[in-house]
Each structure stands twice: as C-alpha cells, then as structure tokens.
Amino acid sequence: MSAARVPDVSATPVAVRMTGIVKTFGETIANRGASLEVKRGEIHALVGENGAGKSTLMRILSGMYAADAGSMEVETASGELRDVTGWNTAEAIDAGVGMVHQHFMLVPPLTVAENVVLGREPKRGVTIDRRAAEQSVADLSARSGLVVPPTAKVADLSVGEAQRVEILKALYRGAKILILDEPTAVLSPPEVTQLWDVLRKLRADGGTIILITHKLDEVMDVSDAITVMRAGETVARLRTSETTPRDIARAMVGRDVALALDAAGTAAPSGAAAPNGAPLLELRSVRVDSPRRARVVNDVSLTVAAGEIVGIAGVEGNGQTELIEAIAGLTPLSGGEIRIAGADASRLTVRGRGDAGLSHVPEDRHRRGLVLDYSIADNLILGQQHRFARRAQLDVARIDEHARRRVAEFDIRPANPQLPARALSGGNQQKIVIAREMGRDFQVLLAAQPTRGVDVGAIEFIHDRLRRARSEGKAVLLVSADLAEVLALSDRIAVMYGGKIVTVLPRSEASAEVLGPYMTGAAGVAMRGAGAA
C-alpha cells in the first residue's frame, strides 16, 4: 500500500537532508558521519539499536544540539532546500520542525489548551485569551484526529493522551516536519494503532514524519522509507515495500540474528510447559502506598513456582515498578505478605531477602543496579559484599577471582575488571547486573526490564540465561514494557492495570490481541475504580 502512495521516489522533493554529521560527548562518539535524507510527505523510520545515535541525530535536526561537523538542509515553505546547519530550537520551530520527546515536556497542573499554546498564547490585552486558545486546540484536535479534552488538566491524563498533547503542541507551532522519539514505548497496542492513524492522516495532509524506533513490526506497519543507523553511522537506506524485517535486523546489527521476537506469538516457549514445582515466590494481597499515590499496588496476589517464568505485561506506570521494589524490600508494604521459598519475607531487609534466595535485576541499572564509578569487580559484589569480607576487611583476592570468572562466563567487554562500570556500553553494563544476580546461588529472580537499552546480541544472551534459569528450577518474575518479550519468554502472563492484576493467562491463551484490552483497562473487572484512585 505504501508503495502505491509513493510511486516515483526520485520525483518527490526532499524535505530534510543531513550529511556527514559528527557529534561527540566527552569520549563517546554519538554520530560519526551520519546522514539522512527524508522526502516530503513520507513516514520515515529511523531505526537502529539503542546507542546507535538516532536520538542524537534528531536532536541535532531539531536544534537542541549543534553538530561538531557536517551539514543539514531543510525544505522551506517555497519548496527549496535551505542550509540550516547549527540552528537553534527556536529557528527549527519557526521553520516547522517539531520534535516529540520520549520524556514529555508538559506542565502537569496546566490544562491541555494551556500546554499546547504555551509560549505562543493568543492574547487579549495583557491576559491570555483562554477561549480562543481552547477553540484553536479543539479545531486542531478535530482536524488531526488527536482527541483530547482541551480543558482537562494534563496531570489527569493518561500517558497516551499526554503524548497526543505533545503532538498537538508541535502542530500548533506549525510543524510540517514532525519527529517522534520512540513514541510507542509508553502506549498499549490499541493506542499504537490510533497513533498510526493520526500519522497517516498527517501524511495525507502533506506532513513529513520521522519516527525513531527499534521495533521492526512498527517499521513494517507504518513507514514508507527506512534509514538504519549503527554505531553512529548510517548503514542503510531502504524502501519499506522492498524489504523484510530480517534485512533490517541484519543492517541494524551487522550480522544475522535469531529474531525470536519478530512476530510476537509465533515463538512460543519450548519445554517446561507444565511447571509443577513448589511455589518459590508467593504474593498474598500485596498493597503498596507511595507518598504521592495511595494503592499504587492494590491487592496483588500471584505465585511463581520453581521452573516457571511468569511475565507481567502492562503499560508502564501501572504499579509494576512499585510491585518489584516492594518484593525486593526497597519499598515498604502497606499490607499483605511476601513469601520467598516458603518463608515469610515481608519484614526482611533487602539483604535478608537476598540471603533468603532473592535475586533482582532492577529496571534502572544507572540509578539502582550499578555504582557507575565503581569498578566492574566491585559492582559484581554489590549486595553480596558481606560474603566477600573476612571480618571487617574485603577479600580483594576473592573479589578479583570472582570478577575474572564472571567477566569470562558472561562475556563482559572490555574484559578488564578494574574498569569503572561507567566506561562500558549499555549492554555490557546490563551484563554486569545479570552476571551478579544470576551468577550466584538464588531461588527467585525478579527481572525488571532486563533488556531495556541493550543491543540485540545482548538481548539474545539475556533471554537465553532467563530460559536456562527456568530449566534449572528457579522461579522467574519478569516485568517488561515490551509485550513481545513477555510473550516470548513467559509460561504464564499477568496483566497489571491501575495497580491491580486484571488477568493471568497461560501462554497458550495469550496474544497481543487478547492482552491489549486488559492493558488499557477496557477488559477486566476493577478498571474504573482503579483508574480513578
């Protein structure tokens, strides 16, 4: 279908051209001579693994960063290309280039309309013409298909709605070229479909869209053309209609990869189909209250047995983080009970739970999982430091020996245990965490977003280790924002919405289509009440 839309590629005018872009941050090189060419009126997917330099390239285009070298041109209203190398954000906005960031830049206590017009408010004398603002936002909303109530407070919106406000903001400022940075990370499957409809509508109105993503199914779904980046360089330009996910993956990684996840659902977990081991992790009516929100985790009961991976699916921000932190002992319980390997662990400290057999791969390795300025060797004992001490003193010889073994076994690179963790790539940093938590004796593993920000090669490795833990009779509780990952690994799948577990399904009955309604709260019993809490 997209091939029919853009029959003569060479005749379509170019909207954006970037050549030879170099950008360094300290010793890291984010872009090394990257290039990009986007035609007017196309949805252009910019793909690559995490750390390939996609976001940096787009921040340069939107004026947030200045490139160290290279040039860029953007199509003007009159249709010719203008050299815009080194422009700032204000100039980019004036020229119709708008970017929607991964992390929203909205003011929560203000209304939708106020957020959209912020910086370009319609005025009546010295005051803001609120009615005119609301009217123009409503018009824009109707035209673009981005449905949001203009008078609602942004703080009360769902993540999907907040994202629509971000896009409206860009359109209100007259964006002709819209950049979206991994927009689907926070969306449920139906919301993703709605977003694609909006983007197609914008394209039909002559807009140009650049979509940053690393999810190949999205690329195939919605894009017309693809630029693949690897290690800061542009390695391929493709027409979506003429390529396959396998080709794109090969260009992203630079070699053939086992695409375990390419079609969610086809790669069902093998073996351990009917785990009948003893329950190793038991949650009984677990409740967590956060300082900001009561009942962030609301009456959750779940059991994970030996030799079983239970995956928790759900849109981020529905209590998964708080649940995992409560099980790990980092957040106090307001009620309920947590049992590890048959014993009550609800009142144990973090260390006590670790000694009881709990391992934890935290979702944020930079904040929680690693002390970035500590060496690899020192990070490999974090949480186990009391086992590597003789009386008061750390047993340096054993720490070094332990580090050498783990670095070799888990293929952590560079293989120098004395390097600070900060110096490693995201994938290798995550391998430190995995090596530490899975290299020791444990019964229960909490794996929160275990492959976030990790390259495809490391993802294969981590998935393999998780499956191996299952076959060794461990209990694994997996939380991932990536539904495909949950489907590929889990024996049973629980969906969290509004702090509750709204359903638990065996893998054989679960698919993106079945789970989607639960993830948005459209199915399940308690969604209304939980959503309002």
Next chain:
Amino acid sequence: MNETRKTQLLEKLLPPVVALLVAIVVGDFLILTFGQSPAAVYRLLLEGTWGNAYGIGQVLYKATTLTFTGLAVALGIRAGLFNIGGEGQLAAGGFVAALIGLALPAATPAIFGILLCTIGAAAGGGAVGAVPGWLRARFGAHEVITTIMLNFVVLALLGWVVSAKIHVPESLHTPEIRTGAVTRLSDIMPVFHGSAANLTLLVALATAGAVSWYLFKTRRGYELRAVGLQPDAAEYGGVDVAGVRWRALAISGALAGMGGINFVLGYKRYYEEGFATGAGFLGIAVALVGGNSPLGIVIAALLFATLSQGGLAVNALVPKQMVDVLQAVVILAVATAVPAVRHSIRASAKSVARSLVRKTPLDAPTPEVGK
C-alpha cells in the same frame, strides 16, 4: 588501560599544581602593590618555614591539626555528606581530652593516659558529629545547616563551662593535665627547641593510614562510598543508607575531635578557649585540595600549614593577611580548576576521538542495501 590511568592521575594532580601556580602569580601582584620584591618575600616565606628547625616544627605542628580536620571533611564527603562542624568538633575533642587528663591520677602510665585522652577526644568530637547524623537519619535535616549551627552551640557551651567552672584564674584555660602529655619533638631533638611540634604528628599519619584502609579496604568503607556516590544503588545493594550516614558523621566528628590532642596533649597541656580557631574550617580547604584522599590530605595540610606559618615570617615586609589572601586564592583556584582542568583533559581526548573519526571519509556514500 595505561592511558586511562595516566589521564586519571593527571586529573588528580593537575588541579592543585595549577592552583598553586595561580596563587603564586596573584601573590606576585599583591607583593608588588606593597612595593616589595616578590622574590624577596617568597624567599623569606620559605626560610621562615622550611629554612630552619623551628619553622619546620611549627609547620609540622599546624599540619598535624589540619590533617585531622581534613580527614574529617573528606570522610564525610566520601559518604556524600558535607561536615562543616569541624570547629566545634575539634574544640569538643580537645576539651574532653583535657578533662580526662585532669581526672586521671598523675601516676597513670603515660601510654594509658595518652590512649584514654585520645579516645576521649574522639568520643567528644564524635558525639558532636553524631547529633547532626542522627538529625539527618531521623528527620532528614540537612547536615550543612545542622553542623554549622552546632559550631556556635558547642563553642558557646564550652566557653561557659571553662569560664564558669574550671578555668585557672585570670585566664581562659583549664589547669594543666596530670597525665597524657605527648612528647614534644624538641625533647628528642633539641634543635626543634621552642616549636610546638610533637609526636601527635605520628598519630595523624597513622590515622590517615587507618582512614585510607577503612575507606578502600573494608566492607563498611565499600558501603560508605557507595552511599556517597549513588544512594539508590547502595540501598539496592542492601546497605542501610541512613545508618551509614549517621555513622559517617559520627566518625567524621571523631576524626576532627582527635585533632584536639595536638594542642591539649602535645603543646600547651591544657584546654584553652579558641585554641584552634579556623583549623576546622581550613579542613574543608585541605580536603578539597587533597582530593579527599588521605595521602593528598597530608600533603595539602603541609601546604596550608606552610602558608599559615609563612604569613608570620613575611610580616616584616608585607602584612600577614597577604598570606590569608593567598590561601583563599588557592582554594578558589582549586575549586574552579577541578572542573576546568578535567574539561580541558577531556577536550583533548575529544579532539583525538574526532581525528579518529575523520579517518573515515565523511562524504563517503552510504551503502544502499536491499536495492
């Protein structure tokens, strides 16, 4: 690997060296405005400090106290805490040491007397440090506010106790201690006659070694530094973060308190009000210039002690306050040089990185796959 280690060493060493050079240049201008020759003044400064045994002794004496207060600040910073209460902790340590020296029978063997007085000094300073530690752990009160305010409370309290209860008439000091006196350097080597230097300096060096061992070789030190670098990661690693903070401030106070024995046991052998005014605050500068490493702190303490003693030596040519200005310039220069130097080192690394990139032609056509 070697290259990164060299860069790290450079990053550590350059700031203080650059700072010192800047201070010397600024000093030149100051001296010129007083109509004196910089060379003559600096020569006098060095002769009055490192040029004779008395000068050396005075520098060593001052550096001893500064080592303790510098270590106190550094240990706090390693735990992510800024202890500005050195003044009060130092005074409290000296006071408790004097009390114990007065209370013990004169017949107590010297070694026991010294040991008990030193423990008392650590306990006195530690108690003063523990209060902000507890307030932080219990109520989240920020230690910068509580430690600095506690200085006034402690100094006023000690002033009242000494003047109202135990001072020698017509003076602001207590009677002489009966035991616990530390041998002066001049008792062993008469050439140091008249200088205040005493064997407390060995205690200071041993303490620096002990702090280094504690921070870098023990489990508690591992946990303390983790709390200072990334409290969330430390919590994840099973560390009792509030407990570490509480302990760190107490230990920090104890280190500052031990500085009190230099004056009380080693020099005057009594507690006197205001015996170490400024040494607590100067500990912050010593820790900063010493890069919060125990060895660096010993060296920085010698530097600041030299400047402070040198001020007295050059008084004939320029006002003593000129050296205070120099101290301030060193502090300011280090404070700015640390990020500035790091930046310039990184920038040179960056230009190396860029030249590597340029080896691949920028305008090389990108391959068209899938065509």
